[in-house]
Amino acid sequence: MNPIVMEKTNQANEILQEKGLDLWLIFVRETSAGGDPILPLIYGDTDLTWQSALLFSASGEKIAIVGQFEVETARNTGAFDKVIPYDESIQPMLMQELDRLNPQSIGVDMSQNDVLADGLSHGMYLNLMMILEGTPYAGRIISAEKVIAALRGRKTKTEIQRIKTAVSSTMEIYQQAFHQLKTDMTEMEVGEMMQAMVEARCLDFAWPKNSNPAVNTGPDSPIGHNAPTHLKIQPGHLLHFDFGVKQEDYCADIQRMVYFLKSGESKPPPSVQKGFKTVVEAIMAAFNAIKPGKTGIEVDSAARSVVINAGFPEYKYATGHQLGRLAHDGGGILGPSWDRYGKTPFLPIEVGQVYTLEPGLMVEGYGYVGIEEDIVISEHGAEFLTAPQTELFII
């Protein structure tokens, strides 16, 4: 039995009750081709082949209607009280359960805004509507996006443990890499060295390999989701990393900073020190501001104002995002009220959510300073998932 599936399916019934949704209906087929992004959380790593329906009710029921050859697999998840097989068509069994439960609202995985709540393909939507045609249930279909955001956001014990493991592997690789860095290496050489370390451990990448790690040396390196370039590390460069592994399906996402002393320097110059200190302080301001019930915009503002008040230009992205099975795990973010973030900065911070904190700024003539820490929300605040960077690594 997959502990995460057990934990998440129990959470699902609670969240349905809390959100006032009578029934959540996940409708899929041949999930080996991809399928709904919610499935790994509520069904596990195995496939559903024929048209299949997973039903969770606010009254606490968990039902799987699956092709006859997959009954054993569905039972083996341990997550469903009732596994209903079918042979020819799913329609009679699905209608029977709907008639018995008579839900007034039926949430399905469709969303114009949240990709993680939009796992129902258009073809399957049409198939579902054909099944429900002429029944009262067709008119009761709504989006399950609120349920999905809460379910993905509130990490269980096992999920947090897995994220910690990914964070810990990420930090080990950082340590190993930092001791092999030297001037004249190109960004690409540094990136390939770290990727080889990931692969030697049989780990996956938390986001695509072409920009994982991102490596930026000195003032001329383009910042963003770019691949490392042929730029060479020089004395007097700030070297910035954005890197994370995926391990047992969960991600880490951490930025770290190195400074290369110029000949004659025994410590970084004052502007570099000020830039680094400002980012550390911005992270601590966000960390001290965050707790359950606050909203992302408040936390973003705490970090952002530190950077602005220190005289640096405002960073053009959110202070943090959620982290989980995906490096950008959806739901609420720690961001400003900019149009492109929609409602996501106004969603409440909840116990068990995992966020990144990642303010950044440019130090003229030396390069970009960005640090990114991963934190989990606790009852009265938050905890770092690994020791935060508070000193520049000096080479």
Next chain:
Amino acid sequence: MNPIVMEKTNQANEILQEKGLDLWLIFVRETSAGGDPILPLIYGDTDLTWQSALLFSASGEKIAIVGQFEVETARNTGAFDKVIPYDESIQPMLMQELDRLNPQSIGVDMSQNDVLADGLSHGMYLNLMMILEGTPYAGRIISAEKVIAALRGRKTKTEIQRIKTAVSSTMEIYQQAFHQLKTDMTEMEVGEMMQAMVEARCLDFAWPKNSNPAVNTGPDSPIGHNAPTHLKIQPGHLLHFDFGVKQEDYCADIQRMVYFLKSGESKPPPSVQKGFKTVVEAIMAAFNAIKPGKTGIEVDSAARSVVINAGFPEYKYATGHQLGRLAHDGGGILGPSWDRYGKTPFLPIEVGQVYTLEPGLMVEGYGYVGIEEDIVISEHGAEFLTAPQTELFII
């Protein structure tokens, strides 16, 4: 540059012309959450974040409309003649290209039948319809399923090379495992031993690990997509495997047979020999029947009649399926005209398609005999991707 993306996007324009579809429009967002199953073939392993449109025309154009931060990544695919960035909304750029091309038919990735051609989520379908509302293009939207089936089916040189690599690793693990088999091992122990070999090589599984390998010993083992059981290998057992690794994103899917001699036996008993020989002959009958232009039902019938004529019960599944990035790669199958296969046994066999051949039968008192070979269609017939099994492995 990803060679497969280069090869497949070139194929796409040709197939559009052949199928008489003016434009193929792939419409996605935040593909790190999963996204359309066609993307790895036409965009590669990297993500698209904001709403993005990939356009392929029958006239030979390849256009990507992507968020401004992803222009470089889209260009780096090497596959698009034109990469159009946008900042606020994709609508003006998409409308500009549609007005310029004025396609009379626009294929999108929606299909009630084929999951691999159904990569457009319902939420994104609604978003697309909002963009096209009030324009003539809204009424020209059709399913791109024929284009997608042809594109996935006709493997390129690089794709066939990768499948061969996966097949070769699968065979190496079979060889390694066969030399460690002994009586009294349970199916589970055998399965776990092979899984450890896959993981030691940092390979992936072609289908979920819980039934990969499938291991069936003797006459009492349940056949199907089941997990290995606690049944122990005994003298006089047929031992059946269904196993495949995924390597560089491409799959192998191969069944192999072992027989455990009873005390006093120097070779398998006549009924086991007959069962094994019948399956080998059924595979050769299918192999000799298959060539471009034939249909799956003809090939299925060639293999099926060998099993029936030898006096064994008819197997209750198709003789073969396509193989590629997925173990069941969609499109036409080598199957009978049973309802549940719909039109798929009637689709033409084409050069470059990769199929499995996997007839099977039960030998009473000894166990299941199933052999599965992987083949690629050539101009005048087919080729095996590894040496077929023609002798029982005897222990």
